[in-house]
Amino acid sequence: xxxxxxxxxxxxxxxxxxxxxxxxxxxxxxxxxxxxxxxxxxxxxxxxxxxxxxxxxxxxxxxxxxxxxxxxxxxxxxxxxxxxxxxxxxxxxxxxxxxxxxxxxxxxxxxxxxxxxxxxxxxxxxxxxxxxxxxxxxxxxxxxxxxxxxxxxxxxxxxxxxxxxxxxxxxxxxxxxxxxxxxxxxxxxxxxxxxxxxxxxxxxxxxxxxxxxxxxxxxxxxxxxxxxxxxxx
Amino acid sequence: xxxxxxxxxxxxxxxxxxxxxxxxxxxxxxxxxxxxxxxxxxxxxxxxxxxxxxxxxxxxxxxxxxxxxxxxxxxxxxxxxxxxxxxxx
Numbered sequence: 001x002x003x004x005x006x007x008x009x010x011x012x013x014x015x016x017x018x019x020x021x022x023x024x025x026x027x028x029x030x031x032x033x034x035x036x037x038x039x040x041x042x043x044x045x046x047x048x049x050x051x052x053x054x055x056x057x058x059x060x061x062x063x064x065x066x067x068x069x070x071x072x073x074x075x076x077x078x079x080x081x082x083x084x085x086x087x088x089x090x091x092x093x094x095x096x097x098x099x100x101x102x103x104x105x106x107x108x109x110x111x112x113x114x115x116x117x118x119x120x121x122x123x124x125x126x127x128x129x130x131x132x133x134x135x136x137x138x139x140x141x142x143x144x145x146x147x148x149x150x151x152x153x154x155x156x157x158x159x160x161x162x163x164x165x166x167x168x169x170x171x172x173x174x175x176x177x178x179x180x181x182x183x184x185x186x187x188x189x190x191x192x193x194x195x196x197x198x199x200x201x202x203x204x205x206x207x208x209x210x211x212x213x214x215x216x217x218x219x220x221x222x223x224x225x226x227x228x229x230x231x232x233x
Numbered sequence: 234x235x236x237x238x239x240x241x242x243x244x245x246x247x248x249x250x251x252x253x254x255x256x257x258x259x260x261x262x263x264x265x266x267x268x269x270x271x272x273x274x275x276x277x278x279x280x281x282x283x284x285x286x287x288x289x290x291x292x293x294x295x296x297x298x299x300x301x302x303x304x305x306x307x308x309x310x311x312x313x314x315x316x317x318x319x320x321x322x
Contacts (some may be wrong), residue, residue: 056301056302057304060301060304061301064300064301092306093304099306100304100306102249102250102253103253103309104252105250105252107252107254107256109255146250147306147307148306149306156239181250201285230277
């Protein structure tokens with residue numbers, strides 16, 4: 001699996017993603033935001049960080065960078081695209097995913113471990129997760145408050161396109177355990193075609209025991225399996 | 234072509250929760266400004282550009298807002314001619 005990891009000025013999780021892709025036996029490659037072609041890759045990942053200093057709105061300026069035209073084309077042709085944290089913000093700003101990420105209702109930068117439900121385990125990113133599994137992984141963001149109009153939210157729920165939700169200690173989403181004020185406690189969503197996913201939590205920081213959790217591993221392995229399977233056909 | 238200065242005001246959509254505005258409101262309330270119903274925080278961009286006419290400049294700025302400056306999901310924008318525009322070269 002050859003994975004393009006896009007580095008924007010201000011990205012800071014690009015090396016974490018690089019190492020994570022290597023860990024599962026994939027072949028990562030850094031691409032710069034000014035590049036205009038992806039080359040021959042099997043998947044694209046947009047890392048976390050503070051692209052362009054979060055100026056204007058988080059992800060807004062990165063969404064207009066030259067490489068994003070190639071990413072859009074790749075996604076339009078069904079190529080898998082994963083955006084994590086700032087990468088999720090970039091995908092929303094680039095209109096590859098619906099809605100927007102607003103400042104956390106607390107106005108604080110939220111940096112902690114959260115528990116997530118797996119809401120849909122029949123996608124290329126999640127099918128190694130059992131449906132009742134809850135995942136532990138870190139969040140680290142100031143703008144993770146997912147917002148979309150009522151109609152879009154209803155559509156996301158109806159289509160099963162909410163991928164992850166923040167859970168409370170009783171295994172249910174609660175306002176107290178929602179770290180940023182996200183609508184419907186949403187932590188991640190997927191597009192209608194099922195090939196573009198964005199999430200605020202960091203699965204790439206939960207792939208080794210020493211990091212405190214390995215719950216992010218199966219996400220990357222799911223994708224690897226799909227790409228390997230599609231190559232055999 | 235003439236040099237035109239525009240002021241672009243970007244504000245969160247009505248009804249959208251504005252936590253920064255809420256925090257400022259509570260700060261003002263601590264100073265005994267207790268009659269405040271709402272504070273909303275946006276941003277102002279001053280843009281100086283060359284255009285054929287004021288209308289042309291406003292059209293360009295509208296396109297900028299739609300494509301980048303404002304998020305259509307969460308923000309509204311308002312474009313006005315900047316006060317000093319007449320005095321600029």
